[in-house]
Amino acid sequence: MREFAAIYLQQFRTTFASFVQYRASMLIWMIWHILEPLVYLVVWSAVASSGAGSVQGFAAQDFSAYFIVLMVVNHVTYTWVFYEYEYRIRHGGLSGALLRPIHPVHADVIDNVSSKLITLPMMLLAAGILAAFFHPVLHTTAVSLAFFLPALVLAFSLRFIVEWTLALAAFWTTRVSAVNQAYYVAALFLSGQMAPLALFPPAVREAAAVLPFRWMLSFPVELVLGRLSTAEAWEGLAAQAAWLGAALLLMRAVWRAGVRRYAAVGA
Amino acid sequence: MRHLRLLMVFVRTSALGELAYRANFFFQLLQSAVELATAVAAISVVFSYTDTLGGWRPDEVLALVGVFFLVGGAIRVVIEPSMEQLIESVHDGTFDFTLTKPEDAQVLASIQRADLWKLTDVCLGIAVLGIALARLGTRVGIAQVAGFCGALVAGGIIVYSFWLILATLAFWFVRVGNILVVFQSMYEAGRWPVNIYPRWLRFGLTFLVPVAFATSVPARALAGGLAPATLAGAWGLAIALLVLSRLFWRAGVRHYAGTSA
Numbered sequence: 001m002r003e004f005a006a007i008y009l010q011q012f013r014t015t016f017a018s019f020v021q022y023r024a025s026m027l028i029w030m031i032w033h034i035l036e037p038l039v040y041l042v043v044w045s046a047v048a049s050s051g052a053g054s055v056q057g058f059a060a061q062d063f064s065a066y067f068i069v070l071m072v073v074n075h076v077t078y079t080w081v082f083y084e085y086e087y088r089i090r091h092g093g094l095s096g097a098l099l100r101p102i103h104p105v106h107a108d109v110i111d112n113v114s115s116k117l118i119t120l121p122m123m124l125l126a127a128g129i130l131a132a133f134f135h136p137v138l139h140t141t142a143v144s145l146a147f148f149l150p151a152l153v154l155a156f157s158l159r160f161i162v163e164w165t166l167a168l169a170a171f172w173t174t175r176v177s178a179v180n181q182a183y184y185v186a187a188l189f190l191s192g193q194m195a196p197l198a199l200f201p202p203a204v205r206e207a208a209a210v211l212p213f214r215w216m217l218s219f220p221v222e223l224v225l226g227r228l229s230t231a232e233a234w235e236g237l238a239a240q241a242a243w244l245g246a247a248l249l250l251m252r253a254v255w256r257a258g259v260r261r262y263a264a265v266g267a
Numbered sequence: 268m269r270h271l272r273l274l275m276v277f278v279r280t281s282a283l284g285e286l287a288y289r290a291n292f293f294f295q296l297l298q299s300a301v302e303l304a305t306a307v308a309a310i311s312v313v314f315s316y317t318d319t320l321g322g323w324r325p326d327e328v329l330a331l332v333g334v335f336f337l338v339g340g341a342i343r344v345v346i347e348p349s350m351e352q353l354i355e356s357v358h359d360g361t362f363d364f365t366l367t368k369p370e371d372a373q374v375l376a377s378i379q380r381a382d383l384w385k386l387t388d389v390c391l392g393i394a395v396l397g398i399a400l401a402r403l404g405t406r407v408g409i410a411q412v413a414g415f416c417g418a419l420v421a422g423g424i425i426v427y428s429f430w431l432i433l434a435t436l437a438f439w440f441v442r443v444g445n446i447l448v449v450f451q452s453m454y455e456a457g458r459w460p461v462n463i464y465p466r467w468l469r470f471g472l473t474f475l476v477p478v479a480f481a482t483s484v485p486a487r488a489l490a491g492g493l494a495p496a497t498l499a500g501a502w503g504l505a506i507a508l509l510v511l512s513r514l515f516w517r518a519g520v521r522h523y524a525g526t527s528a
Binding site for chain 1: 294297298301302305308309312313316317319320321445446448449452453455456459463464465467468
């Protein structure tokens, strides 16, 4: 375990140092993560203020709060590995990672955390600026705030493992962009990115709760907004933990089957 | 005319290359269709809670989605691949070969690569526009269609000039591939009516990254809600940007040193 921690620390140092070199392009890429929730914030605020003043209990300022918090949580939990994995497999870059005496997932965890450490302060600044413009109203309670941190860590872990497993589809097909798009669309609606889940018909809400999507993004946001009771918060944490366990088992199985197929072309 | 013939030559050569991978066409069509279905689903969720969005009725927003796909597809077919190629060729020095050809280098650089399968976006955009038109019905007359075409061409020129200016920065900064992300992400905001955005963002989407002129303005013209002054303004901006991008281009080419070829 001590050895493992040392490996993590050393890998983290080198990755972080190399990422600092690319801070400008990282800032440019952040525009995606700011603009998408901002667009939906504006759309839903316009809907709320054009009608009766609120939509399913969301007034314009509640939408502001929802999407600003969502922006931060989405940034903390997002991953990009499933856009790169096909390249690694096709060009044989994975071969080097396989030679190391440690599972390749760890290097990706460190990549992810390093890059977030660089961009997160900027994201919090962006959230602050947007808050000044859109006057969000939070109903956060001490209890929901206490649940937030574990929920966020679990959401990050769950999303990371699910999306890392998704990336392994590249072992079987070169059409990963179609696979990634299907996942993106499902996540757009079911994880609360496009609208709070409360706004969808009951069937969609059920699907979002049964599938892992709500637990990867929407759940921590709902906690900060103070929309969940203590019982619901416990249930949520349990659902997150259960899905995380299932996703880890799935990842192991898919990884083993995939590596057996790997032919290391071009390496 | 000669430039048009040149474009057809480039299109034909990239078609010959692409036809070896015909299955890609079906996958591209599938992906475009999914993207369109996603956009329509998002609209229907929004309009299940309201009748108008910033004064736009559902069919008008549908027309906007059609324009969004049409223009976005046109960008992805020729502008985006060509500009990426331009940046790359400045980076590795092969831009020399473009300069030595007996034709205007800006024209060559702007049409040098075409990604034909992305035409699926253009076709689906036109289809959605047709559906929206049919639903808007008699409110759309000759004047509206003329205004729409005028606004669309102006929007196209504005978008092209803006991309060219961004890509031309490669002559000074070499590694600018990431800067294209600025337009791509801002363009996503264009799928909703520009007037719902707060003033500072509307200003940004109109003048800093001119997305509105390529999406909201033509769609508005179709529904008949476009003041002649706006159309004139769009054309004024189009001509100004075209001239500016030309100046940028010439300054850039003068600065180009062709180091590594």
